[in-house]
Amino acid sequence: MPTAAELTVAEEMVALRELAAGRGWRLKEIDPLHFHLGLPARDQSWFYMLVDCVNHPVQPPAWNWCDAEGTHTDRPSDRPGGSGFLHSKGVVCAPWNRLAYTSVDSRGPHGDWTIGEWQKNSHTKGCTTLAHMALRIYIELNGPRFDPKRLG
Amino acid sequence: MENTEELKQAEANLAHTEAELKIVEAAERELEHEIEEEREVIHEIKAHEILLDIGTPKGLFKGIFPESTKVSTVIEAVVEKKGLDKKDTFELVHGDKILQPTDRSLESFGLKHKAKLELVATGSGV
Numbered sequence: 001m002p003t004a005a006e007l008t009v010a011e012e013m014v015a016l017r018e019l020a021a022g023r024g025w026r027l028k029e030i031d032p033l034h035f036h037l038g039l040p041a042r043d044q045s046w047f048y049m050l051v052d053c054v055n056h057p058v059q060p061p062a063w064n065w066c067d068a069e070g071t072h073t074d075r076p077s078d079r080p081g082g083s084g085f086l087h088s089k090g091v092v093c094a095p096w097n098r099l100a101y102t103s104v105d106s107r108g109p110h111g112d113w114t115i116g117e118w119q120k121n122s123h124t125k126g127c128t129t130l131a132h133m134a135l136r137i138y139i140e141l142n143g144p145r146f147d148p149k150r151l152g
Numbered sequence: 153m154e155n156t157e158e159l160k161q162a163e164a165n166l167a168h169t170e171a172e173l174k175i176v177e178a179a180e181r182e183l184e185h186e187i188e189e190e191r192e193v194i195h196e197i198k199a200h201e202i203l204l205d206i207g208t209p210k211g212l213f214k215g216i217f218p219e220s221t222k223v224s225t226v227i228e229a230v231v232e233k234k235g236l237d238k239k240d241t242f243e244l245v246h247g248d249k250i251l252q253p254t255d256r257s258l259e260s261f262g263l264k265h266k267a268k269l270e271l272v273a274t275g276s277g278v
Contacts, residue, residue, distance in 0.1 A: 126240030
């Protein structure tokens with residue numbers, strides 16, 4: 001029997017697949033709770049993320065920068081430079097990213113957020129589904145806050 | 153004997169090539185269909201109208217709007233059509249530009265004929 005997280009992800013993947021097909025994003029579904037997503041940036045380069053949706057939506061997914069194959073998540077050269085959501089610590093800084101919480105990841109800038117209340121966090125601003133999160137990251141990679149100089 | 157083997161190999165190669173050809177032909181038909189659909193959509197666009205292809209949290213939205221339409225009106229239409237939460241505040245983004253203020257028209261942002269936009273909840277990172 002599918003878990004609550006698997007059912008939620010299955011429902012949310014419909015919109016993400018449509019966006020990926022329509023925008024030419026590179027989406028690889030690994031299993032019901034994990035996928036690999038490639039997004040183009042303003043400088044025509046590509047950035048990739050491994051996304052772990054275990055416990056979503058009780059907890060937010062973990063959006064982890066990685067390489068094109070999805071085998072490395074620890075290399076600064078796979079992480080974009082910038083500001084705002086594109087945090088200099090190498091994580092997407094938003095309540096909807098599990099890695100933004102200090103309690104989960106030492107790079108997480110926020111010890112002041114409670115992970116179980118991520119949907120109520122005023123900074124979430126309605127960004128609660130996988131497609132919405134992917135759109136926001138895509139916009140950031142193509143917006144003025146993106147810095148083509150990678151973190152490593 | 154040798155000729156029979158060569159013949160079998162040639163037949164296998166031919167079958168393989170025919171299968172590849174069918175795949176290419178299918179892809180070609182699909183592409184022609186897509187081009188035809190695009191043509192139909194473009195023909196539907198009258199002067200001073202814009203075809204908007206908008207990425208939203210609930211998938212893609214396509215619609216034709218007069219160039220003079222305010223950005224806020226487009227946002228309202230997409231939120232309604234895609235069943236997005238009206239409690240959230242959304243912004244339309246074109247490339248690296250946020251289309252603000254939203255009481256300006258599409259044409260005032262230089263949009264013409266066709267444009268790809270993204271609709272997301274407002275936010276600038278924390």
